[in-house]
Amino acid sequence: MKPHKRSLAALSELFGAMRSASTPSGRSLSMSLGLRNILPLAASAFLMIATTQPAVALELLQPSETSSTVTASAVNLLGKADKDASVTVNGEAAKVFSTGIFVMDQVPLKEGSNSFEVVETKAGTAASTVTLTVTREQPAPSIDLTKSKKLLFVKGSFEPSSDLVLQSGEVLPLAVRATSGHTVIAQVAGQWVALEEQRDLESKKLTGEYRANFMVPTITEDVDTTSVQFTLTAASGVEGPSELVETSPAKVGFWSTNQVRLMRVTSDWASVAYGIHEVRLGGPFMGELSSGTIVLATGKKGSSVRVRLANTLDGWISEGDLEVASAATAIPYLTFTSISVGGGTEGDVVSIPYGSPVPFIVSSDQPTSAPPTITVEFFGGHHAATWLSHSATASLVREVTVEQHLRDRVCVKIELAQDRLWGYKVEVTPSMVRIRVRKAPVIANVSSPLSGLxxxxxxxxxxxxxxxxxxxxxxxxxxxxxxxxxxxxxxxxxxxxxxxxxxxxxxxxxxxxxxxxxxxxxxxxxxxxxxxxxxxxxxxxxxxxxxxxxxxxxxxxxxxxxxxxxxxxxxxxxxxxxxxxxxxxxxxxxxxxxxxxxxxxxxxxxxxxxxxxxxxxxxxxxxxxxxxxxxxxx
Ligand SMILES: [Zn+2]
CATH class of the missing domain: 3.40.630.40 (Zn-dependent exopeptidases)
Structure with a gap:
């Protein structure tokens, strides 16, 4: 492992890693905050409406067309007028803001054609009017799978829905929605599986939802990922073809358990998530791993690799942050007998020997009624510490303790002597993990606490x-x-x-x-x-x-x-x-x-x-x- 620090330069790489690790859906962090739910105001949607007089400009922003068709029971009207004008919609006053934007939310629509006269009036100018037609249609009837005379699969209902690599003994749920009362079989990596149509728990009627739980068999060689093929065969007379075959968009492959799959983390700040979740700003993060860390891979989903951090804990890392390590790579295992705590100008430094590149996660907690703590959890190793040395120069850290509650998880707990944790940094060298605990700024004048900060x-x-x-x-x-x-x-x-x-x-x-x-x-x-x-x-x-x-x-x-x-x-x-x-x-x-x-x-x-x-x-x-x-x- 080459020496490195979680330095400032390395930090700039963090976000690329975070992005790929945390968002298997491909959503990017930088976009997530800003581009979600942007108002649907594409430039082309702005429509200048001809007015009776050019003195006052009345723009309709949403709906963007003077004639539109919807299935909703109400429409929201948004537009731009003169900021000093008043705007009515069929005689009822709309809200006009200081920007000139006017709004009338949730205007009810009757079935068929609805006509709205939007009138802008301002003292001293001619009124301008836009007539808007919104047609409300019945939504297209959804297909009743129990009544369909034709064989069909419901689009987007195939499970699995993302690429997977599994190991022997794992369960792969298979599902699809299709015409009721027939037979569905699936072919998974060369194996045939019969799906069973589910019944409604109360009415006991068939639902058109077919499912199976397929257990990955013991295999001696890996099976490459291939699409899952679903076949729907008619039980009795149907209109049209009596057999329908479709492949799922997601592919499935198997890893033999005869192999040890070690991988090496290639970027500093490779994010580890507890699970794969398509949530805002990525998944639920456990923390970051440093480059050079060796992990054991046990499967894949999409572009994320599942790694076994401990016998009781899996994590998910972006495959872009990992490279395959030789099967003969030493499996890291950490024991250390001593930890030292010392003080400095910036704050205290906790030095933990790190002679083997096991994964570790740093977290902090500041409970309301107990001292703040920083926890460093190492995966793969055992508690061997007998010498926890606290120097008198240490002013922030009250005590460092080592605990082991589970077989391969060693926990270093840093408890602070003060009520507030101001900040900390993690540094990794080939032989040491250092946690730098930061001093709080001195508030010289309580009546002006921001002075000098x-x-x-x-x-x-x-x-x-x-x-x-x-x-x-x-x-x-x-x-x-x-x-x-x-x-x-x-x-x-x-x-x-x-x-x-x-x-x-x-x-x-x-x-x-x-x-x-x-x-x-x-x-x-x-x-x-x-x-x-x-x-x-x-x-x-x-x-x-x-x-x-x-x-x-x-x-x-x-x-x-x-x-x-x-x-x-x-x-x-x-x-x-x-x-x-x-x-x-x-x-x-x-x-x-x-x-x-x-x-x-x-x-x-x-x-x-x-x-x-x-x-x-x-x-x-x-x-x-x-x-x-x-x-x-x-
Ligand atoms: Zn923002």
């Missing part, structure tokens, strides 16, 4: 492609975030702080680079500023409010204090203080308390109008500043 600020998104959400006025979130960060910078500096902005102008450094810059600056706190977005299917004004986010519990109190003050200052609704949030820069930056603000919703035209108002941005900045000050005084 350095605050790292991140305006979310940036650049020509990473716009974030886009509002009804077509302003991108990156711009709102940049303007809010400017207000926040002024507010914090007026309170005596210094600031460092990790994304200047319209730059778009990747998330790893943003994190590296924050850590390299040695800032005392990290604040990421974003604006939220929600789907508009049930109305543009339905979802609103302010919310804050943190990943690690050591950042909870900061995030909660900012949340409380933002609600007070902005008067916005409460969208929550959200923990366990995976946004890269607040997840990877453990060197300082780190949190993210989603001050209001881009998708809500009322919130958008507020965020475009400099006075409102000052209130947001004040809320964040007061929250930080409360946290610093705690």
């Amino acid at each position: 350095l605050i790292a600020l991140e305006p979310g998104h940036g650049g020509p492609r990473n716009l974030g959400a886009v509002g009804a006025t077509r302003i991108p979130e990156k711009e709102i975030n940049r303007m809010t960060v400017e207000a926040l910078k002024a507010e914090l500096e007026a309170a005596g702080a210094r600031t460092v902005i990790v994304r200047e102008g319209d730059d778009d450094p990747n998330l790893g680079e943003r994190t590296s810059r924050a850590i390299a600056s040695d800032a005392d706190l990290f604040i990421s500023v974003h604006a939220n977005s929600a789907g508009s299917a049930r109305g543009y004004l339905r979802v609103s409010g302010t919310s804050t986010y943190y990943k690690h519990s050591a950042s909870r109190d900061l995030s909660a204090a900012i949340h409380r003050h933002l609600l007070q200052e902005t008067g916005l609704g409460d969208f929550g203080n959200v923990g366990s949030f995976n946004y890269g820069p607040i997840r990877a930056n453990t060197w300082m308390p780190s949190m993210l603000v989603e001050h209001a919703f881009m998708s809500n035209p009322e919130d958008e109008a507020k965020m475009l108002d400099p006075e409102f941005r000052k209130k947001t900045a004040r809320g964040v500043r007061l929250g930080i000050e409360e946290f610093l005084r705690q």
